[in-house]
Amino acid sequence: MSETIDKALDAVKSVTTEPVVKAVNQRLSNPFFLCFISSWVLCNWDRVLLLLFSFSLDIEQRIEKIKALPSNSVFFGISIPHTHTFWYPFVASIIFVVGTPFISYVVDVIQNGVLTKKSTNDSKRKQSALDLKIEEINKNVEYEYADAKARLNAERANKAIEYDTNALEDKYNNAQIKLRDINELIKEKGKEVQTVTNSYYNAIDSISKVRTELELKEKELMDLNAKIITNQNKLDAINQEISKNTLPFARPTLGSSGFQGLGLSSAESTWPGENLAKLHWGIPGANWPGLIPASLQTANDLASGLIPVNHPNNDINKNK
Numbered sequence: 001m002s003e004t005i006d007k008a009l010d011a012v013k014s015v016t017t018e019p020v021v022k023a024v025n026q027r028l029s030n031p032f033f034l035c036f037i038s039s040w041v042l043c044n045w046d047r048v049l050l051l052l053f054s055f056s057l058d059i060e061q062r063i064e065k066i067k068a069l070p071s072n073s074v075f076f077g078i079s080i081p082h083t084h085t086f087w088y089p090f091v092a093s094i095i096f097v098v099g100t101p102f103i104s105y106v107v108d109v110i111q112n113g114v115l116t117k118k119s120t121n122d123s124k125r126k127q128s129a130l131d132l133k134i135e136e137i138n139k140n141v142e143y144e145y146a147d148a149k150a151r152l153n154a155e156r157a158n159k160a161i162e163y164d165t166n167a168l169e170d171k172y173n174n175a176q177i178k179l180r181d182i183n184e185l186i187k188e189k190g191k192e193v194q195t196v197t198n199s200y201y202n203a204i205d206s207i208s209k210v211r212t213e214l215e216l217k218e219k220e221l222m223d224l225n226a227k228i229i230t231n232q233n234k235l236d237a238i239n240q241e242i243s244k245n246t247l248p249f250a251r252p253t254l255g256s257s258g259f260q261g262l263g264l265s266s267a268e269s270t271w272p273g274e275n276l277a278k279l280h281w282g283i284p285g286a287n288w289p290g291l292i293p294a295s296l297q298t299a300n301d302l303a304s305g306l307i308p309v310n311h312p313n314n315d316i317n318k319n320k
Contacts, residue, residue: 035096036092047066
């Protein structure tokens with residue numbers, strides 16, 4: 001519905017408004033019409049001011065005042081009506097429309113020389129301005145060329161810096177990779193060192209324990225050695241006592257060999273390192289296992305069962 005109304009309004013405007021607007025535009029574009037209106041306003045300025053600025057009067061009073069103003073003029077005793085309201089604006093419009101080209105021509109003829117000089121001066125000024133403009137353009141071109149050259153050099157420098165930066169970044173990344181590998185290798189070596197250190201400390205602990213055990217064993221051995229020495233001393237004392245309380249003897253089969261037949265150098269000698277259980281005294285039933293020192297009353301009990309043997313040492317002792 002609204003579209004239909006809009007179409008109807010457009011049709012009415014095209015029939016009524018547009019022709020009027022075109023006619024008004026044509027009239028206003030006509031120089032005579034514009035000149036007549038301008039002339040009428042100038043010739044009837046009092047009426048225009050009275051109509052527009054008489055605020056104390058209503059419209060009817062204004063119209064009466066305007067009608068009361070005279071509009072005729074007297075020429076040579078003849079009163080011509082409507083001169084201000086029609087004839088003056090009409091004549092001025094005709095003179096303006098018809099006479100303006102002639103007046104312009106006369107003015108152009110009068111001003112031709114001046115205009116020629118003016119044109120020459122204008123041409124010179126334009127040429128000077130053009131030269132200045134060309135010089136300015138040349139300078140601008142030089143500036144732009146220098147600027148473009150500087151920009152090109154800057155771009156080249158930036159490219160070189162960018163390439164160098166990329167190369168440095170590549171070197172940095174490679175160094176980072178190598179550093180990471182080295183750190184991993186250091187960590188692995190650190191783990192190996194830690195393992196070796198732990199093994200070392202464990203070995204030290206084991207060595208300490210073994211050393212402690214060795215010291216204990218050494219102490220035990222020293223104690224045993226002291227006991228052995230003590231027992232050996234006791235045994236030596238007993239052997240010396242036995243040697244002092246016994247007489248020299250020899251087996252019947254040894255003859256005059258004396259103690260040498262028993263493997264002894266003298267009557268003071270003992271049998272160190274000998275298995276006493278294997279010694280034979282040359283007397284039936286007189287082996288060492290059967291002769292326990294505790295069962296002997298004296299050394300004479302043993303000597304009574306032995307055969308005396310003459311020994312050079314005994315003769316020396318007797319002579320003394």
